[in-house]
Amino acid sequence: xxxxxxxxxxxxxxxxxxxxxxxxxxxxxxxxxxxxxxxxxxxxxxxxxxxxxxxxxxxxxxxxxxxxxxxxxxxxxxxxxxxxxxxxxxxxxxxxxxxxxxxxxxxxxxxxxxxxxxxxxxxxxxxxxxxxxxxxxxxxxxxxxxxxx
Ligand SMILES: [Cu+2]
Numbered sequence: 419x420x421x422x423x424x425x426x427x428x429x430x431x432x433x434x435x436x437x438x439x440x441x442x443x444x445x446x447x448x449x450x451x452x453x454x455x456x457x458x459x460x461x462x463x464x465x466x467x468x469x470x471x472x473x474x475x476x477x478x479x480x481x482x483x484x485x486x487x488x489x490x491x492x493x494x495x496x497x498x499x500x501x502x503x504x505x506x507x508x509x510x511x512x513x514x515x516x517x518x519x520x521x522x523x524x525x526x527x528x529x530x531x532x533x534x535x536x537x538x539x540x541x542x543x544x545x546x547x548x549x550x551x552x553x554x555x556x557x558x559x560x561x562x563x564x565x566x567x
Contacts, residue, residue: 465535468501475506475513475526475548478555492561494546496538503535514550517563523549541567 464470471494472483483489496502506515508526516523519542524534526548548559 464503464533465501468503468535470503470505471496473504473506473515473526474509475515475552475559476509477511477553478548478558480513480515480546480548480559480561494561494563495566496563497566498538498541501535501537503533505531505533507531511552512550513548513552513559515546516549517544517546519544519563525550538563538565541565 469485471485473494474481474483479491480494481489481491482494484495504515504524506524506526507530508528510528512528513526514523515526517536520536520538522534522536524532526532542565544563544565546561546563548556552559
């Protein structure tokens with residue numbers, strides 16, 4: 419083995435160690451955030467004990483209508499330990515609702531409701547946002563999910 423190839427092996431090992439370190443940090447992060455992820459179900463069936471919330475995306479906000487008829491804009495109110503089913507639709511162009519803390523993402527399409535169920539497990543305030551570019555004020559399509567205990 420020449421001196422040059424030894425040098426190359428050292429670089430190779432160094433780079434692999436850096437990548438391994440990044441992988442460990444990444445897994446750590448992902449696994450650490452999984453406590454709040456509660457099995458999104460997206461196969462059309464509403465779980466028996468689920469509360470339906472109608473969600474409408476439009477340029478440029480999210481509106482939520484609850485079973486008692488009340489509505490909220492850019493705030494989603496839920497309670498930990500309860501199951502919810504979002505029925506998501508759009509009034510105009512295609513939007514895409516992302517709630518990172520739930521590992522949940524669902525398209526809002528005009529005339530084609532999409533449905534996703536979830537169960538928040540930890541009280542807190544979590545960001546959500548539209549992740550499909552939908553016009554000039556797309557960046558304003560964000561809000562908070564408030565999970566009460
Ligand atoms: Cu949007």
